[in-house]
Amino acid sequence: MLDVSELHAGYGAVAVLRGLTLRAAAGEVLCVMGRNGAGKSTLMKAIMGLVPATGGTITLDGTRISGLPAHEVPRLGIGYVPQGRRLFGDLTVAENIEIGLMTRRRGPATREHVLTLFPRLRERLGQVSRTLSGGEQQMLAIARALCLEPKVLLLDEPTEGLQPSMIALIRETVLALKATGVATVLVEQRVDAVLSVADRVAFVEHGRVAELLPAAGMTHASPQFLKYVGI
Amino acid sequence: MDFGPFLLLALMEGLVTSAVLALTALGLALVFGVMRVVNVAHGEFFMLGAVAAWFVTTWIPGPPAAGFIAALVLCPLLVGAVAALADTLVLKRLGYDPDATIVATIGLLYVLQQAALSLYGPEARPVEAPFTLRVQLPWFGYSGYKLAVIAAAAVVLAGVWLLLARTRIGLVMRATQIDREMARAFGINVERVYAGVFALGAGLAAVAAVLIVPIQQAHYLMGQDPLLLSFMVVIVGGLGSLRGALVAALLIGLSDGVISVFFSPTLAKILATLFVALVLVFRPQGLMGRRAA
16 A cells, blocks of 8 residues: 655755655554654655655555655545644634545545544534644544545554543544554554554664564564664 | 814824725735745735736726726736746745745845836826715715725725635635645645735735725835835734734724824824834734744
């Protein structure tokens, strides 16, 4: 589904990704772990076209998306939940959802579906999103991305700073999406969260995938967590 | 004349100034708010609107009203097209860098001004008002056209508000204003939004100019005052705050009218500038601006 091959990208003269390769299949949850500065968020932005790829290719279902103007990437079906949520803070919940729906011209049916997943948002449609609680903001950020009916969902540290009940809700959402065949790329720092949803774990170091393992055999004690993440 | 009617006259003159100023300043505030571009050439779009209005009303035969209405429709479109072209050819290539765009729009100011001088000439030329109706109040008669200017400006302002608050185009503009990277991540063609906003901002200045040109005459240097006043309005109102710009335009326009009528226009400008300085000292974010986090 999503294929990243020998990707090089960075900011100006600073190279962050140095030949990173990974692929996420339909119905798979691929977790990306690594230390700060390893290139996890840059990978997400490069897939979205927000950071230009200086080398390598990114393809979605065989169609090359690297090099496309950034606004055309989401229209092909890639939903993005960025680190820090990045809602349109001055807009209401309903308006944030509307922006999501407009991306791929989805209609009321999609809106209903998303609001059914997150009933709390339905109660707060008229509220300015900046004034939501942290958990509600994260729900909205995910809802906004789901409004695209994405084939691929990119989640960048969605559980950061949230209480356990919210983390559980996010996990359930990810698993429900997986069941519908969505390919999920999840950047995550918490071992619990990774082990509970991941199919495979990619450990990123110095802008490359250093090790790629199936999650099935991994435990809290797996040496890779200490080696690549420091936990 | 007694004090009361005199004050009324002053306030009406002030309202005309406010109306035209509000349109012009709204254009500047929109461009700054959405694009973070300080458009120094904004006054030249105003001038271009007035000069274009002279050409259109001169070329179109028939009663003055026909030519004027044609100018009111065509000039903003024409000026908007020039602005969109300037955006695509210049600002986009600079990546909308805040410093570079200031220098670029200063250059644009001179290009437009000299183009007007070459094609239109140094004369100030009048445009005939679409109608000459005198509204007779108990104390004095007043130009019906000036009242129409106030009404027309109010209609255009309401239209812009509706566009921003109630339409998808407005939603896309507001989303781009808040976070352009996220706007891109949700399929918004930010470059097209920017070209549209730059054209809309210039178009608003052109509408203001077409409305004022039967009162003021078209001249190639006429863009300087509206630019300065618009900047004052945008600073007092709070950078990027549209509601603030409206309130500030009303404040500055009315006080300009009253002080001009009772004392002198120069004193009005001095006091307005002092007001801006005081706002900058005591409330740097402007009347309605939010403090930067």
